[in-house]
Amino acid sequence: xxxxxxxxxxxxxxxxxxxxxxxxxxxxxxxxxxxxxxxxxxxxxxxxxxxxxxxxxxxxxxxxxxxxxxxxxxxxxxxxxxxxxxxxxxxxxxxxxxxxxxxxxxxxxxxxxxxxxxxxxxxxxxxxxxxxxxxxxxxxxxxxxxxxxxxxxxxxxxxxxxxxxxxxxxxxxxxxxxxxxxxxxxxxxxxxxxxxxxxxxxxxxxxxxxxxxxxxxxxxxxxxxxxxxxxxxxxxxxxxxxxxxxxxxxxxxxxxxxxxxxxxxx
Amino acid sequence: xxxxxxxxxxxxxxxxxxxxxxxxxxxxxxxxxxxxxxxxxxxxxxxxxxxxxxxxxxxxxxxxxxxxxxxxxxxxxxxxxxxxxxxxxxxxxxxxxxxxxxxxxxxxxxxxxxxxxxxxxxxxxxxxxxxxxxxxxxxxxxxxxxxxxxxxxxxxxxxxxxxxxxxxxxxxxxxxxxxxxxxxxxxxxxxxxxxxxxxxxxxxxxxxx
Numbered sequence: 001x002x003x004x005x006x007x008x009x010x011x012x013x014x015x016x017x018x019x020x021x022x023x024x025x026x027x028x029x030x031x032x033x034x035x036x037x038x039x040x041x042x043x044x045x046x047x048x049x050x051x052x053x054x055x056x057x058x059x060x061x062x063x064x065x066x067x068x069x070x071x072x073x074x075x076x077x078x079x080x081x082x083x084x085x086x087x088x089x090x091x092x093x094x095x096x097x098x099x100x101x102x103x104x105x106x107x108x109x110x111x112x113x114x115x116x117x118x119x120x121x122x123x124x125x126x127x128x129x130x131x132x133x134x135x136x137x138x139x140x141x142x143x144x145x146x147x148x149x150x151x152x153x154x155x156x157x158x159x160x161x162x163x164x165x166x167x168x169x170x171x172x173x174x175x176x177x178x179x180x181x182x183x184x185x186x187x188x189x190x191x192x193x194x195x196x197x198x199x200x201x202x203x204x205x206x207x208x209x210x211x212x213x214x215x216x217x218x219x220x221x222x223x224x225x226x227x228x229x230x231x232x233x234x235x236x237x238x239x240x241x242x243x244x245x246x247x248x249x250x251x252x253x254x255x256x257x258x259x260x261x262x263x264x265x266x
Numbered sequence: 267x268x269x270x271x272x273x274x275x276x277x278x279x280x281x282x283x284x285x286x287x288x289x290x291x292x293x294x295x296x297x298x299x300x301x302x303x304x305x306x307x308x309x310x311x312x313x314x315x316x317x318x319x320x321x322x323x324x325x326x327x328x329x330x331x332x333x334x335x336x337x338x339x340x341x342x343x344x345x346x347x348x349x350x351x352x353x354x355x356x357x358x359x360x361x362x363x364x365x366x367x368x369x370x371x372x373x374x375x376x377x378x379x380x381x382x383x384x385x386x387x388x389x390x391x392x393x394x395x396x397x398x399x400x401x402x403x404x405x406x407x408x409x410x411x412x413x414x415x416x417x418x419x420x421x422x423x424x425x426x427x428x429x430x431x432x433x434x435x436x437x438x439x440x441x442x443x444x445x446x447x448x449x450x451x452x453x454x455x456x457x458x459x460x461x462x463x464x465x466x467x468x469x470x471x472x473x474x475x
Contacts, residue, residue, distance in 0.1 A: 099436040106381075108413070109351040109370045109433075115323035213347055214436045243347060243436055246381045264323075 090120045090145045090173075092263050093137060095161075097127055097152025097181070099217065099243075106245040107151050115264065127153035134161045138170075145173035147263045148197070151245045152218065155180025159193045166196030173198055176259055177228070178248050179205040181221040190231035201259060202232035203248045207239040214243035302441040303342075303350070303431040306335045309395065311452040313402070313460035319377035321399045327460060329400040329420060331429070331448065334393040339372060340383035348441065349433035350380060352398050356418070356425040357447055365416045367427070368404040373397045398429070402462070421457060422465040424450050 092114065096107035111124045125133035127150070137146050146165075150158025155177035162175045175197035194200060204225060208215050215223075223242070229235045238251045249260045310332040317328050333352075343350050351370040359365045371379045374386055375395055388394045403419040427448040434440030457464060 103434040103440060104349045104436055105351060105433065106349050109349065112368060113321065113371045115321075117323060217436050241347070243349075244381070246379060250382060 088119050088145075088266055089141070089143065090147060090266065091137075091140055092120065092122045092147045092149065093133060094122065094124045095127055095133055095148070095150040095154035095158045096124065097150075097154045098221070099214075100151070100154070101126060104243055106243060107154065110246050110249070119266065120264070125154075125157075127157045130157045130160055133157070134164060137161065137165065137172075138168075147174040147176070148172050149176040149178065149249075149263060150180065151178040152181045152242065153221065155224075156182030156185075159189075159196075162196030162200070163189065163192035164196070166192060171196050171198055174263065175200045176263065177202045177224075177232070178245055179203055179218060179242050180224045180228075181218050181242075182224070183222040185222075185224060185227055187231075190228055193228075194231045194233075199234075200228075200232045201234045201236070201253065201262070202228040203251060203259070204228075204235065204237045205240050205242045205244070205248060206237045207244070208241035212241050214241050218242040302443045303335055303337055303339075304443055305337070306333050306429070306431060306443070306446050307393075308332070308429075308446060308448050308452070309334050311448065311456045313456050313462060314399070315460075317377075317399060320371065320373060320379055321377075324399075324401065326402055327462070329402055329453065329456065331398040331400065332395060333372075333398060333429075333446075334389075334395045336393055338386055338388070338394055339380045339396060340374070340386045343381050344383055348435045348439060350431060350441075351433050353430050353432065354398075354400060354427055355430075356416075356423065357428040357445070358425045359416075366413050367418055368401040368415065369399055371398075373399070400427075402457075419465075420453055421462060422467060424454070424467040426450050427453065 094107055094111050094114075100107045108124060111122055114122050116122055123133075123136060125136070133148075137148070140146065148158045148161060150156070158175060159177055159180060162172050165172055175193070177200070180202070202224075205215070205218075210216065210219055226235075234253055236251055236253065238248050240247045249263075250258045252258055253262065308331060310330075312330050312332075313327050314330045315327045317324065317330075321328065339350055342348070350372065352372055353370055354367040355365055356367075371381075373379055373396060374383075375397070376385070377397070378384065380386075380396065386394055400420075402421065404415065404417070406415055406417045427450070428445040429448065430445050431443040432441060454464065
C-alpha cells in the first residue's frame with residue numbers, strides 16, 4: 001500500500017549504523033552516534049532535520065544527551081549491511097484520528113507523556129499518512145517489536161498497515177484498534193488484519209448515547225462496532241464515548257493488565 | 267465620479283458579510299465549546315525524584331509545576347466532552363505553537379490524569395490544584411501533528427516558561443487560554459534546592475531529531 005519515500009533507504013542505513021555504534025560502544029564504553037542533517041517527508045510535509053550527536057554513556061547517566069552538531073557525519077553508511085536491533089527494542093507507533101489534529105488532540109497529547117526509555121521509543125502519525133507510518137515501520141531494524149495503536153480513523157489506518165505487514169511476512173508484535181472507524185471492512189479484510197499482528201486488541205466504545213457528539217461523528221464515519229469480533233484476539237467493550245482515547249487505553253484486559261501497560265511492557 | 271455611500275457597494279457588502287460570519291462562527295463555537303481556563307495560577311515549582319504513577323519511567327528528576335484554578339478540570343473534561351491539556355514553551359520563542367517542551371497531561375493531587383478523573387476536591391478558597399511534570403532536559407521531537415519539540419535544558423536555558431491551556435471537542439468548540447508565565451527565578455530556585463548543577467546560559471536551540 002505504501003510507496004517508499006525518497007531518501008528512506010539512506011535514512012534506514014543511518015539508523016542502522018547508529019544502532020551498531022550504540023550497541024557496541026566505543027572508547028571507555030561510550031558510544032557516540034552522529035547523524036547528519038537530512039530532509040524527510042512526514043504526513044505529506046517536507047521537514048529538515050538538523051544533524052545531532054547522541055552519547056550513550058551520558059544518556060545512561062543523565063537521561064539522555066542530544067547535543068546538536070553542525071560538524072556533519074563521521075561515518076560512511078552507504079556500504080553498511082543491515083543491522084539487527086537489540087532483542088528487546090520496542091517502538092510504539094500511534095495513529096491519531098481525523099478530529100485529533102486540530103480539535104480534541106487526545107492522541108497527540110497522550111503521546112507526549114508516553115514514557116520513552118533507552119529501549120522503548122514512540123512515534124505519531126496522522127490517520128491520512130498510512131504511507132508515512134508504514135514506511136517508518138518498515139525502516140526499523142530487524143527484530144524491533146512494533147506495537148501499533150490507532151484511534152478512530154487512525155484505527156482503520158492501523159489495521160490496513162497491519163494487513164500489509166502480514167502480507168509482507170512481517171507481522172506486527174501488537175495491533176491495538178481503539179474504537180476504529182472506517183468503511184470498506186469485510187471478513188476478508190479482517191482476516192488479513194488478524195494475520196498482520198501476533199496480537200490484535202480491539203476496543204469497542206459503548207458509552208453514551210448514539211447522539212452524543214463523538215459517538216455521532218463515529219457513527220457517521222462508519223464505526224466498526226462489533227465487526228472485528230471473532231477476528232481480533234481480544235475484543236472488549238468499554239463503557240466510554242468515542243472520544244475518550246486515554247480512558248480506553250486504561251481498559252483492563254483478560255490478564256488483568258491495562259492496554260497501556262501491555263504496550264509499555266518490555 | 268466618487269460614491270457618496272461606498273459601503274453600499276458589493277465589495278463592502280462582502281466584507282461586512284465576512285465579518286458577521288466570522289463573529290457568528292466564533293460566537294457559536296464559544297457557545298458550544300467550553301470556556302477557556304483564564305484563572306490558573308502557579309503555586310509552586312519543585313524538583314521531584316522517583317516520581318511514580320503516570321509519569322514514572324522518566325530517567326531524570328522532573329520539574330513539578332503546581333497550578334491552581336477555579337475550574338474543576340475533571341468535570342470540565344467529562345461534562346464538556348472536551349480535552350484539556352497544557353503546553354509549555356519558552357516565553358521568548360517566536361513560534362510558541364511550534365516550539366513546545368515536554369509534558370502536557372495535567373495530573374490531580376492523586377497523580378492521575380484529569381481525563382481519568384475519578385475524583386477531585388477544591389480547597390477552602392474553591393480552587394482546584396493540579397500538577398504538571400516537565401523533563402528537565404527535553405529532547406527535540408517532532409510529532410506527526412506538526413508540533414516541533416525543541417532541545418531544552420532548564421539548567422542551561424534560562425528563559426521564563428509560558429504555559430497555555432488548550433483543547434477541544436471533536437466537531438466544534440475549541441478553547442485556548444492566555445499564557446501563564448513562570449519566572450525562571452522560580453525554576454532556578456527549585457533546581458538549587460534539589461542540588462542540581464546550574465550551567466551557564468546558552469543560546470536557544472531549535473534542532474530536530
